[in-house]
Amino acid sequence: MRIPLIAGNWKMFKTKSEAIAFAEEFKALYKGTDVQAAICAPFTDLDVLVEAFRGTAIGVGAQNVHFEDEGAFTGEISVKMLEEIGVDFCIVGHSERRQYFAETDETVNLKLKKLLSGSIRPIMCVGESLEQRDSGALFDFVKSQLEGGLAGIAPEYMKKIVVAYEPIWAIGTGRTASPEQAEEMCAFIRKTLIEMYDEAVADEVIIQYGGSVKPANATEIMNQDEIDGALVGGASLKASDFMNIVDF
Numbered sequence: 001m002r003i004p005l006i007a008g009n010w011k012m013f014k015t016k017s018e019a020i021a022f023a024e025e026f027k028a029l030y031k032g033t034d035v036q037a038a039i040c041a042p043f044t045d046l047d048v049l050v051e052a053f054r055g056t057a058i059g060v061g062a063q064n065v066h067f068e069d070e071g072a073f074t075g076e077i078s079v080k081m082l083e084e085i086g087v088d089f090c091i092v093g094h095s096e097r098r099q100y101f102a103e104t105d106e107t108v109n110l111k112l113k114k115l116l117s118g119s120i121r122p123i124m125c126v127g128e129s130l131e132q133r134d135s136g137a138l139f140d141f142v143k144s145q146l147e148g149g150l151a152g153i154a155p156e157y158m159k160k161i162v163v164a165y166e167p168i169w170a171i172g173t174g175r176t177a178s179p180e181q182a183e184e185m186c187a188f189i190r191k192t193l194i195e196m197y198d199e200a201v202a203d204e205v206i207i208q209y210g211g212s213v214k215p216a217n218a219t220e221i222m223n224q225d226e227i228d229g230a231l232v233g234g235a236s237l238k239a240s241d242f243m244n245i246v247d248f
């Protein structure tokens, strides 16, 4: 039985004081739901969010991590640092990191392995560009991201990974994938996981959709069989909007 996960991805938005204000407003609205809710925030907001959500079922996630334990890596953050703060999730391989910060399937793989050696659940992002969709290469491309990113990851660890399908053309564009398009790819992702692992493992993996999810389309998306959650950018910045999505 998969418990749906609806996670906000704040990207590079919200200072510490803005994060505290959001948390207070969100907690006041939050009455508990059947889904797991979480906020993936900038590093500087993580400690106050963990503190604010203590004693609630609301999780906190980071948006990136380094794959080494420690070392001379100026500007980077380690798994241990996140664990000490008490973070529950960490996004890995978001398309913006692949595009602007040279994230590759290989570094995604290293980061996943490092996170899985500890207690933080990775949210691994995959998804095609508009050119890849239009040329029909979308399934091969997503499959290659899964095979590269998950190389050498054992079945018992795979179950801990959340896979987020985020078509690049639907991120921040207002152009949502239709529920059918999202469902088709999420079903393909599960089928690929069956091939790479087995049915029992694939059945436990939470697969999210991300890309212009908002209160108005959350129900339709969440009602799809193979979609177990959402990764929400813009609409997670306002407590009432995010609550309406979590409460779809």
Ligand code: 13P
Residues within 6 Å of the ligand: 009, 094, 166, 170, 171, 172, 173, 174, 210, 211, 212, 213, 231, 232, 233, 234, 235
């Ligand atoms: P938007 O919801 O703003 O389209 O962003 C999606 C996303 O990138 C979540 O990780």
